[in-house]
Amino acid sequence: MASRNDYLKLHFIVFLWGFSAIIGKLVTIPAVEMVFYRAIMAVIGMGIVIVATKGTFAVTGTQLMRLLLIGAIVAIHWMAFFGAARVSNVSVSLVGFATNSLWAALLEPWFNRTRIKKFELLLGLVVIIGLYIIFSFDFQYKLGLALGILAGFTSALFSVFNAKFVRSIPAFTITFYEMIGVFLSIGLFLPVYKYTWATDNTLHLVPSWMDLLYIGLLAGVCSVYAYSVAVELMKKISVFLLQLTLNLEPLYGIIMAVIVFGNQEKMGVNFYIGTLIILGAVATYPMLKRKYDHLYAAKE
Template identity: 30%
Template sequence: MRPASALASLHVAVALFGVAGLFGAWLAMSPAAIVLGRTLVAALALWALALATRVPARPVPGLALNGAVLALHWVAFFAAIQASSVSVGLLGFSSFPLWTLLLERLAGERRGRPRDWAIAALVVAGLVLTVPRFDWQDASVRGLAWGVLSAMTFAWLAVRNRRYARSHPARSIALWQNAFAALCLVPVVLLSPGAAAWPGAREVALLVVLGVVCTALAHTLFVASLATVSAHTASVVAALEPVYGIALAAWLLGERPTVGMLAGCALLVAAAVVASRGAGAPPGHAAGR
C-alpha cells in the first residue's frame, strides 16, 4: 500500500470508529442489545473474511475475560451517548490516555514522569470543561460518568492486549474478543425487560452497518495501514476520533457542542497526542473498536 493510500485508509478507519457513536442515538434499543448486535455481526464478518482470505483465525487462549470487558466497555459507551449526547460520550471516552498511564504505573510498566502529570492535567481539565456543572441530575454529568467508565475499561483492554498482540494476529484477537463479548451479553439481553421484542428491519440493518462497516471494515483498514504508516502517526490520527464523531454528530444529528465541550475536546485530543509521542501503535484497537 502506498503511503498516501495508507494514510487515507487510516483516516477513514478512525472516522468510522467515530461514526459508531451515532448509532447509540439512531438505535431505539438498550445499550446491551446494541452491543450484542454489534459484536455478533462483527465476529461473523471477521470469520467470513478469514474464510474468504483462507487465513485461519485460530482461537487465542485467555480472551474470555477480554471479551467480557470489551462488552462492558461498549455498553458503557452507548449508555453515555443515550444518557446525554454523542459529543459528551466521546469526550468522556477520550480520557483513556490518563487511565492507561495509571494502569501502566500500577503494573510496573511505566515510571512517573513530568509528561505523565501533564497528560493527567490535560485530561482532568478537559473533563471539567465538558460539563456546565457537576450535578448528578444533569444528563451531561451522567453521560460523562458512563463515558469515563468506557475509557477506563478501554484502557484496561489496551494494557492487556499488548501481551496478545506480540504473538497473535490482530484479526484473530478482534474476532475472538467480539465472539466472547457477544456470548457474555446473550443472557443479559434475554433477561432484560422487553427481551421478547425483536429488533425490526431498520434496527437489524443499522446493526449490520455498525458491525460490518464501523467495526470489521474499520478495524481491517486500521490494521492494514499500520504496514506502511508509522506507529506514532497512527497514534496521533487515532486521537482525532472524538473530533470526527462530534463533527458528524453536529452534521447528522444536529447536536451543537458548547464552547466548553469544544475546549474540552481540544485538551483531550492534546492529551492523546502527547501520550502517543514515543509510544507504539494505539493500544486497544485490536479489540475492534
C-alpha cells in the first residue's frame, strides 16, 4: 500500500517533469540532439548512483534486450514531448501529453488481460471531445498537439512495461539500461534524422555551456532522480493512478511557462475550454473508480 510520503514523492516528480518542458524549451540545440546528450548524462549519472548505493547491474540477456527496447520507447517519448514544445509551445505540448491517462486506461487492461471499464472509455471519449474543440477553431499548432499526444501514448506504454519489470529488477537498474536504450536508439536515428528532418541536413552536436547546464539538469533531476522514483513507486501504485497524477503536469507546467515565457504561452479561448474538458475528465476518474469498485464489491 502506498503511504502519504509516496503520494508526496509522486506529486513532486510530476512537478519536476512539468518544469522539464520549460528547461527543454530553453535549450538552443534541436530536440533530437538535446535528447541524445540527455541520455548520455543520464546513463553516467545512473551508473554513479548504482555504484554509490551498492546496487546491481545484473540482468539476464532477455531482460537486457527488453529494457533496451523500452528505452527506445522512452526515446520516442522524449523526442515527441520536447519536439512538440519546439514546433508550438510548452502549453500545447503539455495538453497533448495529458492524454496519457486515456492511453493507460486502454493499454493496462489489454496487457494485463483484464476487462476495460466502461467509465474509462467514457472519460476517454470526453478527452477526445476536448481535443476536437482545441483542433476545430483554426488551431495553428496541430503538429505540436499531435506530437504531444504521441508523447502521452508512449508515456503510458513504457509505464505499463515498467510496472511488470519493477517486480523483479531494482528501479535504478531498470533506469540505467533504459537510458542506454535511449542513447542507442537516438544514436541509430541520427543519420536518418540528418537527411530528413534536420535543418539544412546538419546535426547540431556542439551545445553551448548554458545548453549543457540545462541538459544536465534534465538528466540529473528529471531523469536519474524523478524517473527512478517513478519506477520504484510502481511497486505500490497502479499505472493508471501514476498516469492520472501525471495529468497535473500540464497545470504545473502551463502556469510556470506563462511566468517564464509570457505572451508566447497565451492561447485562444477554445484552447483553454478544451484543456479544462480534458483535465476535468481526468479529475473525475477517482470518484467514478470508487463508485465502480463499490458496486463491483457489492455484487461479489
